[in-house]
Amino acid sequence: AQKVTQAQTEISVVEKEDVTLDCVYETRDTTYYLFWYKQPPSGELVFLIRRNSFDEQNEISGRYSWNFQKSTSSFNFTITASQVVDSAVYFCARNSGGGADGLTFGKGTHLIIQP
Amino acid sequence: NAGVTQTPKFQVLKTGQSMTLQCAQDMNHEYMSWYRQDPGMGLRLIHYSVGAGITDQGEVPNGYNVSRSTTEDFPLRLLSAAPSQTSVYFCASTSRGNEQFFGPGTRLTVL
Numbered sequence: 029a030q031k032v033t034q035a036q037t038e039i040s041v042v043e044k045e046d047v048t049l050d051c052v053y054e055t056r057d058t059t060y061y062l063f064w065y066k067q068p069p070s071g072e073l074v075f076l077i078r079r080n081s082f083d084e085q086n087e088i089s090g091r092y093s094w095n096f097q098k099s100t101s102s103f104n105f106t107i108t109a110s111q112v113v114d115s116a117v118y119f120c121a122r123n124s125g126g127g128a129d130g131l132t133f134g135k136g137t138h139l140i141i142q143p
Numbered sequence: 144n145a146g147v148t149q150t151p152k153f154q155v156l157k158t159g160q161s162m163t164l165q166c167a168q169d170m171n172h173e174y175m176s177w178y179r180q181d182p183g184m185g186l187r188l189i190h191y192s193v194g195a196g197i198t199d200q201g202e203v204p205n206g207y208n209v210s211r212s213t214t215e216d217f218p219l220r221l222l223s224a225a226p227s228q229t230s231v232y233f234c235a236s237t238s239r240g241n242e243q244f245f246g247p248g249t250r251l252t253v254l
Binding site: 034037061063071072073075078080119121123127128129130131132133134135136 | 176193202241247248250
């Protein structure tokens with residue numbers, strides 16, 4: 029199986045600090061998609077971003093930004109000026125280009141934002 | 144548009160009992176999948192389907208059966224529940240554009 033690795037099991041920062049969540053993936057595919065999801069304490073999965081393997085442009089959405097580097101097989105996620113509401117478990121995931129055979133998830137990073 | 148719905152939300156079973164977790168989507172997506180989430184393990188793929196009548200195994204298929212008789216429904220069956228199947232189960236459907244839509248999850252406890 030082509031793994032997704034989130035080496036940081038838990039991160040704790042103080043509110044307003046910037047924090048980066050790491051994601052490294054394995055792939056033998058030319059075409060694939062990468063995803064980030066947020067899982068708040070309520071348990072649902074909240075979609076954050078989908079990135080095609082051909083699109084290496086970094087993306088910024090408000091306080092969130094993503095850095096995709098195919099050369100290092102990484103897709104890192106940064107939260108700027110963190111807030112208590114950002115406290116959640118964050119998952120990185122990938123699938124093959126067709127998307128038919130489901131997602132492979134990392135084990136998640138538990139982010140704790142202290143007031 | 145209800146998206147992806149799952150029933151029940153919570154279930155407690157005794158070892159050896161059988162049950163079916165229901166999943167339905169109203170977006171006419173061909174691709175659907177089931178995952179289980181265990182503490183510290185992320186989500187792991189159980190079974191997936193690329194269309195009505197077509198299913199295949201994921202990473203952790205043992206102890207689970209699926210069928211896909213219609214595009215809308217993708218039920219997951221536990222034939223003889225075991226405590227190791229205590230988990231949170233998520234169903235998902237995937238659009239042609241690779242957008243993933245997840246249901247709210249079913250929390251299952253097997254005693």
